[in-house]
Structures are given as C-alpha cells and as structure tokens.
Amino acid sequence: MNRKAIIEKVKGFPATPGVYLFKDDRGRVLYVGKSVSLCDRVMSYFRGGEAARQNINIMMDKVEDVDFVETASEVDALLSEQRLVKDLKPRYNVDLKDDKSYPVLEIRRREEFPRVAVTRDPARGSKVYGPFIDADGLRAAFALLQRVFKFRVCSLEIGRDDSKRRFYRPCLYYHIGSCLAPCAAKVTHPEYREAVRRLCQFLDGRRLAVVRGLKGQMEKAAKALDFEKAAGFRDQMQALESLSKRGLFGGPAHVGAFDFDPARAVEAVGKALGMEEPPRMMEAVDIANIQGKDSVGSIVTFIDGRPFKDGYRRYKIKAVRGQDDYAMIAEVIYRRYARLKDEEAILPHLLLVDGGPGQLSAAVEALAAAGARPAQVASLAKREELVFIEGRDEPIEMPRTSAGLKVLQALRDEAHRFAQAYHHLLRDKELFGANAARVAKSARTTARTRRRKRGSERI
Numbered sequence: 001m002n003r004k005a006i007i008e009k010v011k012g013f014p015a016t017p018g019v020y021l022f023k024d025d026r027g028r029v030l031y032v033g034k035s036v037s038l039c040d041r042v043m044s045y046f047r048g049g050e051a052a053r054q055n056i057n058i059m060m061d062k063v064e065d066v067d068f069v070e071t072a073s074e075v076d077a078l079l080s081e082q083r084l085v086k087d088l089k090p091r092y093n094v095d096l097k098d099d100k101s102y103p104v105l106e107i108r109r110r111e112e113f114p115r116v117a118v119t120r121d122p123a124r125g126s127k128v129y130g131p132f133i134d135a136d137g138l139r140a141a142f143a144l145l146q147r148v149f150k151f152r153v154c155s156l157e158i159g160r161d162d163s164k165r166r167f168y169r170p171c172l173y174y175h176i177g178s179c180l181a182p183c184a185a186k187v188t189h190p191e192y193r194e195a196v197r198r199l200c201q202f203l204d205g206r207r208l209a210v211v212r213g214l215k216g217q218m219e220k221a222a223k224a225l226d227f228e229k230a231a232g233f234r235d236q237m238q239a240l241e242s243l244s245k246r247g248l249f250g251g252p253a254h255v256g257a258f259d260f261d262p263a264r265a266v267e268a269v270g271k272a273l274g275m276e277e278p279p280r281m282m283e284a285v286d287i288a289n290i291q292g293k294d295s296v297g298s299i300v301t302f303i304d305g306r307p308f309k310d311g312y313r314r315y316k317i318k319a320v321r322g323q324d325d326y327a328m329i330a331e332v333i334y335r336r337y338a339r340l341k342d343e344e345a346i347l348p349h350l351l352l353v354d355g356g357p358g359q360l361s362a363a364v365e366a367l368a369a370a371g372a373r374p375a376q377v378a379s380l381a382k383r384e385e386l387v388f389i390e391g392r393d394e395p396i397e398m399p400r401t402s403a404g405l406k407v408l409q410a411l412r413d414e415a416h417r418f419a420q421a422y423h424h425l426l427r428d429k430e431l432f433g434a435n436a437a438r439v440a441k442s443a444r445t446t447a448r449t450r451r452r453k454r455g456s457e458r459i
Helices: 003-011 038-046 054-060 074-088 135-149 163-167 189-203 207-223 227-245 262-272 325-342 357-370 403-456
Strands: 018-023 029-035 065-070 104-107 116-119 127-129 281-290 293-303 313-316 350-354 376-380 387-389
Touching: 003 038, 003 065, 018 038, 018 074, 029 038, 029 074, 038 054, 038 065, 074 135, 074 227, 104 189, 116 135, 135 189, 135 227, 189 207, 207 227, 262 403, 281 325, 281 403, 293 325, 293 403, 313 325, 313 403, 325 357, 350 357, 350 403, 357 376, 357 387, 376 403
Parallel strands: 281 350, 350 376
Antiparallel strands: 018 029, 018 065, 104 116, 104 127, 281 293, 293 313, 376 387
C-alpha cells in the first residue's frame, strides 16, 4: 500500500481512544501505540510531527499498512497496548526483555484481602499485569481503577477472623469512596474477593462480563430489598462507565503532566512544614475577579499528590463588595469549613492559600470562625515562592527543584485555573447571555483538547 493510500485509510479512523498498529509489507507489526484520538494521533506521523526522531523516520520508511483497535476508554487503551506489546513484541517498541525495568500492576492473591499496587518488584505468588511502558499512564489509570473497584492499597496485615477489626478507624481512601475498608470490617471477605475478581476480569479485557456481573448483583440485591447494596452496585457501574469520560494521557490536571513523584512530593511537604504526618489530603483556595466584579472562589483537592476532581468546589462571592481579596478568601474558607463541620466530614491535612502573610491570617481567622481546621494552614507567595505557616515569623524557602515545592505549586495553580474558568463563565453569561456562554465554553474546551493532543502524546 503506497503512502497516499495509507493516509486515506487513516483519515477514516475514529477520533476515539484506542490502539494503532504499524505493519510492514509482510503484515508484521512494527509498532503499537495508544491514543485518545486515533485519527489525529496516527495522522501526526504523516504530517511530520514525529520527524525529529530518527528511529521514527526509519520505521515509517518500512510501514506498508496501519490498523487500529477502538477501545471504550483511555484506560482500556493503556491496557490493550500493554497486552499487544507483550504478545507481539514489535520491533520499534521499547525493549521489554527485562520486565523488572518497567512497572507492573500487582495483585497479592496470597493475602486474605489482596492488596493492589504499582511496583517494579512484585512479591512471589502475586498476579501480575504488565510490564507497562507508560509508567505515568499506569499510575493515572491505577487511581481511576481504585475509584471503580475500591481495592485496598495499604500494607496492613488483615485477617478475616480478627474480631478487633470492627474497632479500627478506616483511612482516607474509605472516606472518599476509593476503598471498601476491609481493615475496619466494612466489607465481608467474600464481597472483597468478588471485587478483586471483577478487577481481574476488567484487566483481562472482559469489561462486558464485569458490567453483567454488577448488573446481576444489583438486581439480586434489589429483589432482596437491600436497596443500599443495590445502590452501591449501581454506583460502581456508573463509575466504570465514567472511565471513558476521564482524561488520562495528558492535560494540566493529571499527574502524568507533573515532573515529580506524587508520593515523594507529599512526604517532602510534610517534612518542610514540620508536620507529624505527610499531608495526604491537601486543599487550595483561590479568588478570581476583575476590579471586584463577578468575584468567585475555588477549592481544589489533591490526594496523595494527585488531583481529586470530586473534591473540587466553586463559590460565588456573596458577602463582599468591591476589591477585597482577604475578605473573599475568608468567605470561601468559612463557607467550605463550616459545612465540613456540619457534615462531620473528614478534614484535609493541609490548606494552602495563594498569597503571603495577609492571606494566611485571613484564612486562619475564617477557620476559627468556622470551628474546623486542617492540621496545617499555609500560604504560597508568587515570584519568590516562599511558604508561610501559622506561628512562624520567617517564611520557609524550599529548593526550586524540590518535589514538595512543585506539588504545592501545582495545587495552587490548579486552584487558580479552576477559579478563572468559573469567573470567565460568569463573565461570558453576563456579556453575551447563556447561549453565547455555552458556545464560548465549548470553544475553550476544544482549544484545550487540541493543545493537549499536540503536546501530551509521545511515542
């Protein structure tokens, strides 16, 4: 097949997630890749977007055909790529002879309540999926899978016959709906093993079997009038469906776009701020307005160094008139933490405010009025990037290369982005009406998607 015919074929590829396969004149697979948009990604090879890499030029000279496999989501694309690379061993993919050089997804089947982890050194007897070439993609997918299947990631030794479990306080993951908490006897042994079995089915590519199983369990629970359990299976099916709506291979709010290790970053923050424990759950607040008009505030949440979108909140400023950032910060924080107190919800370990000592004082006063506060409150000043904390006169200057500073910057910048997005939406509605606002928002989303596609995918 000549180059022109291949390009015409690629133009018919869907703009959906999947994997693509470059083949030679004998039908042998030369390379397997994944993409959020098959058509755009594969066409980039023929537009010269990959021409800077010599090995790509060499490979493309041998390409005589290209095929694709469409997948339901970016997570499925990542898993499909891993399976195909392992089975086909394409010449131009990264050499996988030494499996220990690449991360794997490990399920410790020998444990009564199997834990799941991303590791490069799996334990004997574990069920292993991988290796994965895209380590960042795997970690991002791991976080999404944990939300769906609610497996445990801790290293606790849990016995099914341990009667003391019911007195144990579950960790953060249970409270955010990402773990079934076998440590605290919140789930029976058979129920937890069934959840892990469904995870294995999904990783084996049997998505429909997982959906059918969940639907059957939901109907069975409903017939038994156990509506709480039926709702849990329904929510799990919806979470599974949501995998196709979540970004994975790029974008500013995804850990793959950050140049730091999330776990190490959180530990570095705790050490720098003198905290007893690393701040696994961190929130940041920011304000957006133009000369006091259409003022809004945002709260964003990171868990274990990664964005947790379900924890994002946005606020219209109600009680403040004019340009008073301190008062606006205080209003947002008071409304947020007074509600957390009323709901007896879990509080973050760290609250970060964009600014210096003045913004920090406003935040501390608002928390006192709300009657609830995190373990630590800090502010991060722009330019100098100094960290101020309550009770300390001198700011903390973290090294610019520190992973701890980088995660704080990412948290602050995400709060700023989220606040600005809401402010622009309100401004568009005021200027052009609700119809035009939707058009403007759609245009911004399209532009962000195009930038992400151009910049995030690499061979």
